Amino acid sequence: MDSINVPVPGRVRRLAADHRPALAAFDRVREDHSMVCKRFERQPDRRALDDTLAGTPAFEAAAVAIDFFTNPPRGSAPVLYLVVESPGLATLHRRLVERFGTVAGLEGDDYTPHVTLARGGTVADAERLAGPLADPVTWTVSRLLPWNAERRGPERSIPLPA
Amino acid sequence: MAEQSPGVEAPDYLRFFPYDQPYPNQREAMDAVAGALTAGRDVLLEGAPGTGKTLSALVPALEHARAEDRTVVITTNVHQQMRQFVADARAITREESIRAVVFRGKSSMCHIDVDYRECQALRDATRTVAERERERDELRARADDLLAALGEDGGDGVAGDDVAEAYEAVSDELETVEDELDETDGENVCEHYRENLRRSGEAFLRWLFDDVRTPDDVYEWAEREGCCGYELLKESMEGVDLVVCNYHHLLDPTIREQFFRWLGREPEDVVAVFDEAHNVAGAAREHAGATLTEQTLESALGELAETDDPRADPAANVLEAFLAALRRTWEDALAFGEREQVDDDWHDLSVANDDRRDDLTLALLREYEGRGITQEAETALRLGRALDEAYGEAFANGETTTRQECQTLRAAAFVVEWMDAGGDPSRHPLVAVRRDAGTGDVYGRAELFTAVPREVTADLFDRVHASVLMSATLRPFDVTEDVLGLSSPVTRSFGLPYPPERRRTYAVETPALFASRREDPEVQDAVTRTLVDAARLTPGNLLAFFPSYAEAARYHRRVTAETDATTYLDEPGVRAEGLRERFAAGDDGVLFTSLWGTLGEGVSFDGDDARGVAVVGVPYPHLDERTEAVQAAYSREYGDGWTYAVEIPTVRKTRQALGRVIRSPDDFGVRLLVDERYTRESRNMGEYGVRGTFPAAERDELVDVAPEKLRYGLFNFFSDLGAYGDDPPTP
Numbered sequence: 001m002d003s004i005n006v007p008v009p010g011r012v013r014r015l016a017a018d019h020r021p022a023l024a025a026f027d028r029v030r031e032d033h034s035m036v037c038k039r040f041e042r043q044p045d046r047r048a049l050d051d052t053l054a055g056t057p058a059f060e061a062a063a064v065a066i067d068f069f070t071n072p073p074r075g076s077a078p079v080l081y082l083v084v085e086s087p088g089l090a091t092l093h094r095r096l097v098e099r100f101g102t103v104a105g106l107e108g109d110d111y112t113p114h115v116t117l118a119r120g121g122t123v124a125d126a127e128r129l130a131g132p133l134a135d136p137v138t139w140t141v142s143r144l145l146p147w148n149a150e151r152r153g154p155e156r157s158i159p160l161p162a
Numbered sequence: 163m164a165e166q167s168p169g170v171e172a173p174d175y176l177r178f179f180p181y182d183q184p185y186p187n188q189r190e191a192m193d194a195v196a197g198a199l200t201a202g203r204d205v206l207l208e209g210a211p212g213t214g215k216t217l218s219a220l221v222p223a224l225e226h227a228r229a230e231d232r233t234v235v236i237t238t239n240v241h242q243q244m245r246q247f248v249a250d251a252r253a254i255t256r257e258e259s260i261r262a263v264v265f266r267g268k269s270s271m272c273h274i275d276v277d278y279r280e281c282q283a284l285r286d287a288t289r290t291v292a293e294r295e296r297e298r299d300e301l302r303a304r305a306d307d308l309l310a311a312l313g314e315d316g317g318d319g320v321a322g323d324d325v326a327e328a329y330e331a332v333s334d335e336l337e338t339v340e341d342e343l344d345e346t347d348g349e350n351v352c353e354h355y356r357e358n359l360r361r362s363g364e365a366f367l368r369w370l371f372d373d374v375r376t377p378d379d380v381y382e383w384a385e386r387e388g389c390c391g392y393e394l395l396k397e398s399m400e401g402v403d404l405v406v407c408n409y410h411h412l413l414d415p416t417i418r419e420q421f422f423r424w425l426g427r428e429p430e431d432v433v434a435v436f437d438e439a440h441n442v443a444g445a446a447r448e449h450a451g452a453t454l455t456e457q458t459l460e461s462a463l464g465e466l467a468e469t470d471d472p473r474a475d476p477a478a479n480v481l482e483a484f485l486a487a488l489r490r491t492w493e494d495a496l497a498f499g500e501r502e503q504v505d506d507d508w509h510d511l512s513v514a515n516d517d518r519r520d521d522l523t524l525a526l527l528r529e530y531e532g533r534g535i536t537q538e539a540e541t542a543l544r545l546g547r548a549l550d551e552a553y554g555e556a557f558a559n560g561e562t563t564t565r566q567e568c569q570t571l572r573a574a575a576f577v578v579e580w581m582d583a584g585g586d587p588s589r590h591p592l593v594a595v596r597r598d599a600g601t602g603d604v605y606g607r608a609e610l611f612t613a614v615p616r617e618v619t620a621d622l623f624d625r626v627h628a629s630v631l632m633s634a635t636l637r638p639f640d641v642t643e644d645v646l647g648l649s650s651p652v653t654r655s656f657g658l659p660y661p662p663e664r665r666r667t668y669a670v671e672t673p674a675l676f677a678s679r680r681e682d683p684e685v686q687d688a689v690t691r692t693l694v695d696a697a698r699l700t701p702g703n704l705l706a707f708f709p710s711y712a713e714a715a716r717y718h719r720r721v722t723a724e725t726d727a728t729t730y731l732d733e734p735g736v737r738a739e740g741l742r743e744r745f746a747a748g749d750d751g752v753l754f755t756s757l758w759g760t761l762g763e764g765v766s767f768d769g770d771d772a773r774g775v776a777v778v779g780v781p782y783p784h785l786d787e788r789t790e791a792v793q794a795a796y797s798r799e800y801g802d803g804w805t806y807a808v809e810i811p812t813v814r815k816t817r818q819a820l821g822r823v824i825r826s827p828d829d830f831g832v833r834l835l836v837d838e839r840y841t842r843e844s845r846n847m848g849e850y851g852v853r854g855t856f857p858a859a860e861r862d863e864l865v866d867v868a869p870e871k872l873r874y875g876l877f878n879f880f881s882d883l884g885a886y887g888d889d890p891p892t893p
Contacts, residue, residue: 011678014676014680015676017678018677024804028516157499
């Protein structure tokens with residue numbers, strides 16, 4: 001499964017690190033924090049992707065709260081995550097869906113930009129951590145990373161504005 | 163000699179106590195250790211620095227060893243501490259004579275700088291030559307005697323015929339031995355070891371046990387006499403009362419077996435004493451791992467290319483596949499642009515997977531074609547052993563001038579171990595890369611990291627008669643017990659025995675220095691103001707520890723701008739000792755350093771070297787994959803990986819730092835924990851508070867204080883002690 005990812009700044013990673021004492025209650029704690037903008041069944045054609053991305057401006061994103069999914073389409077639940085607010089990211093997601101379609105069973109109309117922190121604990125643990133952040137982290141997204149799932153790494157880096 | 167209190171019978175062990183009178187704590191600790199040793203039980207002993215832990219363990223252990231014919235082995239991994247042991251042992255031997263050996267690794271004691279394999283081969287060859295020389299000398303002496311007898315006889319008696327016959331036989335034999343010696347003339351021998359064999363060891367023994375000698379003393383003695391001090395020392399260890407050495411002599415499973423042989427003791431006749439024992443877990447982990455670099459693999463392949471043995475083909479096949487898989491794995495694991503950042507330090511890459519074998523094994527399975535990885539690796543291992551033996555013989559016979567090391571043996575042994583470790587959750591697979599400083603090439607290394615030290619230490623603790631582990635920070639005892647694999651040890655802890663009014667420990671309610679809030683101006687201002695106040699109101703030096711060097715540098719910059727005090731910054735890669743000395747020599751300084759640097763433990767700041775110590779933030783270590791592996795393993799073993807693997811070691815580190823000041827009864831000073839996570843209020847912070855991880859007695863000493871009130875607290879504390887002299891600051 002390939003995807004277009006949005007890199008997460010060090011401040012968000014540090015925010016995740018600060019929650020480590022509480023995240024210890026979950027089965028798996030994520031180390032590589034990143035945010036998915038759009039998934040693909042297989043790597044999209046490079047030119048088609050570049051065409052779609054053309055004109056995309058740099059945009060703002062803000063991690064504002066902690067929330068959790070109880071019913072993820074795959075893997076263990078609950079999924080504890082940072083809620084990211086970003087109208088720019090939502091617009092970009094919609095544009096990519098229009099051009100490349102959705103991945104059945106994984107993507108629907110309800111795209112929730114998020115950074116996964118941990119998964120596989122009890123709902124009670126997740127509820128205890130959920131809530132708005134005292135200090136939201138705001139950053140500017142200035143590049144996109146087309147992600148190669150097999151290699152577990154980015155294919156290249158696309159600077160924004162594209 | 164210890165004085166006897168009236169009406170109380172002094173225990174036998176006090177004959178080894180070298181000073182007037184033990185502290186009351188010390189006496190209690192010695193009783194506990196003596197009782198435990200009699201019962202063959204292990205002891206965990208926690209005591210603040212300067213409370214005489216070493217003697218508390220050593221004195222009853224020596225008494226036990228003397229009574230039961232055992233040997234006491236006392237070890238540390240802190241160099242400073244080694245010197246303290248020597249000083250204690252010297253004091254003891256002046257009261258009650260003991261035979262003590264201070265042991266150090268061969269590499270630092272060799273007079274001709276060869277490695278251990280070469281040394282072993284040289285010694286074998288030297289022994290053979292020395293034996294023949296002795297034979298030759300004996301034969302020459304007999305020949306001379308016979309010749310003299312022949313001369314007296316005049317050559318005409320019956321007896322003369324017998325003597326002549328005997329002379330002939332002896333000179334025939336002599337000729338053979340001399341021929342053999344000529345033949346072996348080109349062989350490699352070690353002249354220092356040869357000298358050892360020529361003399362009886364008595365002079366050395368007399369000198370050695372006349373006092374407690376350091377390895378440096380032994381080296382100098384041997385250099386003067388043209389001997390090998392290391393071998394003399396090794397041979398002198400049999401049945402001694404006390405050995406002082408480094409951790410690795412006991413923790414490295416291979417060295418440990420040899421070490422017990424040199425002692426001439428079965429493990430059950432050894433009493434092991436570990437100092438700074440909070441470090442045993444980490445040190446044991448280092449000894450338990452195994453690594454293999456691309457360079458070793460390449461050397462092994464080169465070696466195999468020149469080998470005629472039919473096993474060389476399958477051996478090369480499997481090692482080639484492993485090498486290719488290793489390269490492929492790190493190339494894939496390096497993220498975009500990461501390769502350019504690799505420098506000459508090893509850089510860990512993640513290869514483990516939750517749901518399947520690690521990436522290196524998967525790559526190996528793809529690369530490999532042949533009759534079976536395990537089968538061929540074992541063939542390679544057998545061939546490696548045969549080659550290694552041949553190298554040993556060639557060197558002993560003088561065919562080679564150095565003892566060649568068999569790279570095939572090393573590589574094959576690792577591959578076999580790697581394949582065996584598959585699915586063993588306690589052996590965590592890692593791949594690392596570094597850049598060769600010479601060629602600029604990036605190359606890789608595979609590693610099996612052992613996360614649970616118990617797997618190495620439990621066997622040791624099981625087999626020795628008993629062990630005493632001491633440190634200023636061992637609690638919680640049940641965690642230490644679990645992690646190291648001790649079974650129901652006797653536990654004792656002793657707080658600071660000094661007058662409590664001469665110290666004050668504050669938990670300052672500054673906002674938590676969470677990593678994500680490091681840039682937050684509100685947090686930075688609060689921490690800076692606290693440190694500026696502390697510097698101004700501390701009549702003397704203040705030592706400030708931070709979670710990292712970067713944070714130390716940040717607050718060094720900020721505080722320097724706002725204080726009259728002299729500020730010092732400890733930086734990574736720069737030796738801290740000079741800085742420490744300059745700081746200690748001054749009287750109004752603030753030293754900024756990382757808690758994970760070299761000044762956090764083992765270095766003391768006595769008396770007016772420092773009047774205050776501050777730990778800023780909760781200094782969790784950088785959570786790398788090794789810490790993660792330890793955490794995951796502890797979660798499996800004990801159910802709570804975070805607490806065992808991260809929180810407890812972090813609080814121990816903090817407590818070690820607090821222990822840097824107040825080292826004697828007349829010492830006084832303040833200790834500051836600057837972060838709200840240390841305060842009573844932190845109970846409301848759930849898992850984020852760390853106050854509960856401190857032992858109860860230390861927790862009770864923590865006084866919560868608001869940042870703006872700290873200066874009044876400091877002022878009152880130091881005023882009451884009359885520490886300001888004539889010119890007190892205004893709070």
